[in-house]
Amino acid sequence: MADPSSYRPKPGQVPDSPGVYRFRDEHRRVIYVGKAKSLRQRLASYFQDIAGLHPRTATMVTTAASVEWTVVSTEVEALQLEYSWIKEYDPRFNVKYRDDKSYPSLAVTMNEEYPRVQVMRGPKKRGVRYFGPYGHAWAIRETVDLMLRVFPVRTCSAGVFKRSAQIGRPCLLGYIGKCSAPCVGRVTPEEHRELAEDFCDFMAGRTGTYLSRLEREMHEAAEEMEYEKAARLRDDIGALRRAMEKNAVVFTDATDADLVAVAEDELEAAVQIFHVRGGRVRGQRGWVTDKVEAVDTAGLVEHALQQLYGEETGESVPKEVLVPALPEDAPALSQWLAARRGSGVSLRIPQRGDKKALMETVHRNAQQSLALHKTKRASDLTTRSRALEEIAEALDLDSAPLRIECFDISHLQGDDVVASMVVFEDGLARKSEYRRFQIKTFEGQDDVRSMHEVVSRRFRRYLQEKLKTGEWDAEEGAEPEDDGRAKRFAYPPQLVVVDGGQPQVAAAKRALEELGVDDVAVCGLAKRLEEVWLPGEDDPVVLPRTSEGLYLLQRVRDEAHRFAIQYQRNKRGKRLKAGPLDEVPGLGESRKQALVKHFGSVKRLRQATIDQICEVPGIGRKTAEAVAVALARSVPAGPAVNTATGEIIEDENPAPAGGAASQP
Numbered sequence: 001m002a003d004p005s006s007y008r009p010k011p012g013q014v015p016d017s018p019g020v021y022r023f024r025d026e027h028r029r030v031i032y033v034g035k036a037k038s039l040r041q042r043l044a045s046y047f048q049d050i051a052g053l054h055p056r057t058a059t060m061v062t063t064a065a066s067v068e069w070t071v072v073s074t075e076v077e078a079l080q081l082e083y084s085w086i087k088e089y090d091p092r093f094n095v096k097y098r099d100d101k102s103y104p105s106l107a108v109t110m111n112e113e114y115p116r117v118q119v120m121r122g123p124k125k126r127g128v129r130y131f132g133p134y135g136h137a138w139a140i141r142e143t144v145d146l147m148l149r150v151f152p153v154r155t156c157s158a159g160v161f162k163r164s165a166q167i168g169r170p171c172l173l174g175y176i177g178k179c180s181a182p183c184v185g186r187v188t189p190e191e192h193r194e195l196a197e198d199f200c201d202f203m204a205g206r207t208g209t210y211l212s213r214l215e216r217e218m219h220e221a222a223e224e225m226e227y228e229k230a231a232r233l234r235d236d237i238g239a240l241r242r243a244m245e246k247n248a249v250v251f252t253d254a255t256d257a258d259l260v261a262v263a264e265d266e267l268e269a270a271v272q273i274f275h276v277r278g279g280r281v282r283g284q285r286g287w288v289t290d291k292v293e294a295v296d297t298a299g300l301v302e303h304a305l306q307q308l309y310g311e312e313t314g315e316s317v318p319k320e321v322l323v324p325a326l327p328e329d330a331p332a333l334s335q336w337l338a339a340r341r342g343s344g345v346s347l348r349i350p351q352r353g354d355k356k357a358l359m360e361t362v363h364r365n366a367q368q369s370l371a372l373h374k375t376k377r378a379s380d381l382t383t384r385s386r387a388l389e390e391i392a393e394a395l396d397l398d399s400a401p402l403r404i405e406c407f408d409i410s411h412l413q414g415d416d417v418v419a420s421m422v423v424f425e426d427g428l429a430r431k432s433e434y435r436r437f438q439i440k441t442f443e444g445q446d447d448v449r450s451m452h453e454v455v456s457r458r459f460r461r462y463l464q465e466k467l468k469t470g471e472w473d474a475e476e477g478a479e480p481e482d483d484g485r486a487k488r489f490a491y492p493p494q495l496v497v498v499d500g501g502q503p504q505v506a507a508a509k510r511a512l513e514e515l516g517v518d519d520v521a522v523c524g525l526a527k528r529l530e531e532v533w534l535p536g537e538d539d540p541v542v543l544p545r546t547s548e549g550l551y552l553l554q555r556v557r558d559e560a561h562r563f564a565i566q567y568q569r570n571k572r573g574k575r576l577k578a579g580p581l582d583e584v585p586g587l588g589e590s591r592k593q594a595l596v597k598h599f600g601s602v603k604r605l606r607q608a609t610i611d612q613i614c615e616v617p618g619i620g621r622k623t624a625e626a627v628a629v630a631l632a633r634s635v636p637a638g639p640a641v642n643t644a645t646g647e648i649i650e651d652e653n654p655a656p657a658g659g660a661a662s663q664p
Contacts, residue, residue, distance in 0.1 A: 390549030
């Protein structure tokens with residue numbers, strides 16, 4: 001491990017101008033490439049006290065043995081040079097995206113004498129027009145099958161084309177009218193290329209011209225009583241419209257744009273891109289990456305745009321690029337994109353309307369992609385076995401923890417405090433074993449005390465099950481109370497994971513010791529740096545970033561967090577919507593709605609007599625009395641007032657059964 005001060009540039013040696021810098025290790029390999037508006041200020045930030053650096057940055061500067069830089073005249077040049085160097089050197093500490101799956105594209109080989117339409121994967125080739133990428137190859141084939149009625153372009157391989165030319169007979173597509181059969185000379189090379197260009201124009205979104213022309217020709221054929229030709233044109237128009245319908249209309253103004261969204265956690269990030277052409281979603285692709293450098297959302301967006309458009313030119317770069325966060329050098333990035341397109345490119349964050357709504361959809365896709373990526377890692381048996389072995393080794397356990405339980409606390413500013421318990425067996429989620437808890441012994445915000453209560457309750461029920469089966473002697477510890485929860489907590493875990501650091505771990509361990517449980521290991525996973533804390537230890541256990549054990553612990557923790565937040569939000573939502581009718585025993589949702597519907601509002605229901613309430617179908621006298629008592633207790637202190645106008649608000653409109661009872 002090198003000392004950064006050993007290769008720190010001398011004062012005044014680094015110029016105060018835009019440029020690109022490279023960190024090299026002791027073997028002269030480039031390990032990091034970056035750019036800066038001011039090389040002097042940026043490089044100085046790397047040579048401060050290591051304790052003040054981000055852990056990933058600290059690892060990089062201690063791995064490096066030298067730094068060098070190149071001065072450029074503009075920030076756009078710096079952006080281009082950074083991209084070129086990252087592609088050339090493949091530095092280990094730079095974010096590098098990799099496709100989370102292989103996306104096929106619709107390709108038209110305009111570089112051939114007789115252009116061919118086909119499905120292509122992998123790197124793009126010069127002279128080939130690409131459309132997409134698509135989610136599935138069958139989606140491309142369905143689109144092509146519809147398009148070939150109007151644009152009968154060659155789709156056969158070179159071998160089939162050559163064979164047909166030799167025997168003087170076209171393939172089946174030539175006979176059924178879905179190929180112009182250039183192999184046997186039915187069309188000239190120029191005519192076939194024109195068909196291919198028309199095909200590309202239609203796929204690029206210029207659909208109105210062709211539909212209008214076909215409709216005009218159809219009407220002309222009908223007027224001249226050429227009904228067979230008119231019917232064929234009608235079918236062609238229908239085929240083109242069906243091909244267009246396969247791409248959802250998202251913008252009514254024929255917008256050309258790419259939407260980029262990012263979902264990330266402490267270790268990884270997923271990027272999703274929707275390609276919109278002519279107001280329709282024409283393609284989608286996604287990447288995932290390890291966060292090997294200290295980078296925020298804006299930095300991830302910048303890296304994604306570099307990789308997405310670094311090899312593109314012309315119309316492949318859209319007029320508009322919508323992103324969740326603007327990179328630090330957004331103006332320079334816009335100029336770089338404009339240079340690749342050959343005209344202006346707008347780089348911005350959508351604020352409202354259809355574009356913001358579609359951006360939210362793209363972001364959900366990114367979240368699902370990240371979750372799927374983590375699930376795939378966890379689903380592999382070998383990977384899971386290795387993860388459990390790494391956890392056992394790191395925590396010094398006697399054997400692999402085949403059952404892991406994780407606890408998390410959730411609340412909103414101290415209100416509606418709840419907890420979750422999730423269970424993973426053999427590295428996979430066991431959702432039927434999940435449990436939820438409400439904090440009962442106190443009110444307010446105290447995660448440590450809440451963790452102690454939840455772990456105590458869980459293992460007290462476990463001891464109760466052992467007592468019932470005779471496996472536990474009551475004299476060995478406090479006798480658990482009988483709450484009727486038979487066999488729900490009968491199986492103990494080998495490892496308890498808590499969401500938090502030293503305080504939460506200490507609370508969980510203390511709860512186990514108070515109950516006399518000494519055969520269950522405890523650890524905590526802190527979110528900020530993904531450190532693993534053990535009871536009584538002053539320093540955390542730091543698992544390697546690429547450790548499968550860390551991935552499993554992180555997934556367990558994230559699942560507990562998700563489950564707790566879901567329960568807390570549901571509980572809070574019910575509390576906010578709760579009204580006096582919710583306090584009536586035995587009054588279900590259907591009868592509450594019937595009451596409000598019958599009287600028109602909660603105010604009128606409050607004014608009704610018991611006999612009038614009994615007139616509602618399904619409401620007996622005892623229930624009517626309970627409703628009247630509940631509503632009498634909830635009489636508001638005063639009328640509701642419109643704070644803007646000072647008017648008293650009369651509640652004459654029907655209100656939800658549970659939520660509007662607080663209105664007068």
